[in-house]
Every structure is written in structure tokens, then in C-alpha cells.
Amino acid sequence: MTDALSRLLAERDWVMADGATGTALFNMGLDAGSPAELWNATRPEAILTLHEDALAAGSDLFLTNSFGANRGRLRLHGLSERVGELNRLAAELGREAADRARRPVVVAGSMGPIGDFMAPMGSLTHAAAVEIFHEQAEALREGGADILWVETLASLEELRAAAEAAQRADMPWCGALSFDTAGRTMMGTTPAQLAAAVERLPNPPVAYGANCGVGASDLLRTVAALVASGNERPLIAKGNAGVARLEGGHLHYDGTPELMADYACLARDLGVRVIGGCCGTTAAHLRAMREALETRPAGPRPTLDQITARLGAFSAGSEDERLTIGRRN
Numbered sequence: 001m002t003d004a005l006s007r008l009l010a011e012r013d014w015v016m017a018d019g020a021t022g023t024a025l026f027n028m029g030l031d032a033g034s035p036a037e038l039w040n041a042t043r044p045e046a047i048l049t050l051h052e053d054a055l056a057a058g059s060d061l062f063l064t065n066s067f068g069a070n071r072g073r074l075r076l077h078g079l080s081e082r083v084g085e086l087n088r089l090a091a092e093l094g095r096e097a098a099d100r101a102r103r104p105v106v107v108a109g110s111m112g113p114i115g116d117f118m119a120p121m122g123s124l125t126h127a128a129a130v131e132i133f134h135e136q137a138e139a140l141r142e143g144g145a146d147i148l149w150v151e152t153l154a155s156l157e158e159l160r161a162a163a164e165a166a167q168r169a170d171m172p173w174c175g176a177l178s179f180d181t182a183g184r185t186m187m188g189t190t191p192a193q194l195a196a197a198v199e200r201l202p203n204p205p206v207a208y209g210a211n212c213g214v215g216a217s218d219l220l221r222t223v224a225a226l227v228a229s230g231n232e233r234p235l236i237a238k239g240n241a242g243v244a245r246l247e248g249g250h251l252h253y254d255g256t257p258e259l260m261a262d263y264a265c266l267a268r269d270l271g272v273r274v275i276g277g278c279c280g281t282t283a284a285h286l287r288a289m290r291e292a293l294e295t296r297p298a299g300p301r302p303t304l305d306q307i308t309a310r311l312g313a314f315s316a317g318s319e320d321e322r323l324t325i326g327r328r329n
Helices: 004-011 021-027 036-042 044-057 071-077 080-100 126-143 156-168 191-199 216-228 257-270 283-295 304-311 319-328
Strands: 061-063 106-111 147-153 173-177 207-212 235-239 244-247 250-253 274-277
Touching (some): 021 036, 044 080, 071 126, 147 156, 216 235, 216 304, 257 283, 274 283
Parallel strands (some): 106 147, 235 274
Antiparallel strands (some): 244 250
């Protein structure tokens, strides 16, 4: 239990993560066609503000601005030779913000999907994926990240590659997949398959779970399935702030701070240990979540009906899956 997140989890029932990096940076003026990670070099003051806002709102853990900073994704912008620099800067900025805080804060080195399909569906081999993740992991470690945070993945194959990369970098890690309206990832993985797979890894994650996807209701339906699997490893939930809608050419999320406060407490009562937000989640949402988690007493594990009563109906999905989860809860 030597890593920063495990130490926090040993001291408290839950740890609050941060919110949406992209939403915050777009609000600061980031162009939709530009990689957010470039701001680590060109607008470091904005990245520090991003982290400091999350800390002021009550986050105990925040992700570095490096989600898309792997060689595969940066190649699309002609920046593939800056992987080391941009990830190192991301971690250094995160470390600076965390070290200013007067309480324990976990700097999580963010790593997103590579952007190519893995074999046999695509041409990306396991060995190549490991190398891509490892390059990013080494730079995040060098910059001062406490832990690696791999999220929004769609396949167990990519998760396994990230796990091997973390092991090579001698870094603790967390992993989260993104599930759609049918309760599966884009590549067909179910929550039960994820729960079983993480325990077969040579170096299981400190915590695992789900992020992004559709809305807060659907995210907690996935979490309920992870709980039902029987896996007792600490769970992560990072739901979107409601559901996205296209208005005037821009994405808007309908989740209010009050809704996200309800979501945070429902996640806690489901047994989630690391609670945060994904797309659309701002500092205002985080403040409401923190206040609710600290002031509302813990309750019994909510049913799916109780989740939808508080957060809204699920998107169209598998009725068989819903009934199974309901019985096991």
C-alpha cells in the first residue's frame, strides 16, 4: 500500500476525483480542432487554473492534461515527436498544483485510448500498444505523477496493453472503460467481463470502473453491474453531467449541480470508492458533489428504480441485463 491513492482509500470511505478537462478548456477558449495537450506548453497558466479550480471545489484527485498525448493521437496533429515533452509538462503542472495544496492530493497521469483498433479487429498489435502506452507512462512518471489513470477504453485488449505498460514503468495504475446505452463498450465488453478480467492481470489496478458513456443514470447502471460481479476491488465512477445535446453546433450537458450531487451520493451508496465527473462536469458540479458527500448520511445500496427516480430514465438498453442487475442488487 505504497501508492498515494491506496493511502487515501485506507483513510476514508471515498475519494473525490475531478471533472471534465475538455469542457473546462473549451470554456477557456480552446479551439475544437486543437489538441488540449498543447496548452501544457503554450498556456500552462490555464492548466494550473484547471487543476486549482478542481482542488478548490473539493477534489482529492485530479487527472493531468494528457488524455490524448500518446503517439497515435498526436500524430494526427503532427506532434508525435512531442509525446515525452507534453506528458512530462502535464505531470509537472499537476505536481505544482498538488504541492500547493494543504492536504493530500493525488496527481493521476491521464492516458486515453490510442485511437486505432487492436488486432484482430485492426492493425494495432499488443506489442505496439504497450510501447505507445509505455512511452507516455514514462514521461508522466518523470514529471511527477503519483499514479497512471487509463480511461475511456473500449476493449480489454487495450486495457491489458496499458496494464503491461504501467508494469514496465513501475507505476501503480487505475483503469476505466466506457459503456454505451446497451451496457457494453463499443467493442462489446460487459461490466462482468471487465470485473473478471482485471483480476487476471499480472498487475491488477488499484481501482477500476467506468467513465463517460451516456449520462449519470447509465453510468450507475454499469456500476451496479460491477458491484453485482462480486469483485471487491475499489470501484471508480466518473459519469457525465447529464446527457449531451447538440444546440447551435455546440454540445451542452443537461446535468445540474444538484443532479450531480445526487449522482455522487448514489455512487457512494453503491459502494464506489473513487467518485468524479466526466464530460460537462464543471467546478460548480464538483462543489455540489463534495458538499453532498460530506453532509448527506450514507444510505443502503440503491436499486435501479431509485437511481432513475433521482437521475432520470436509462437510455435504451438491454432489458435482460437490467432485470439481472435488479435481482442481484
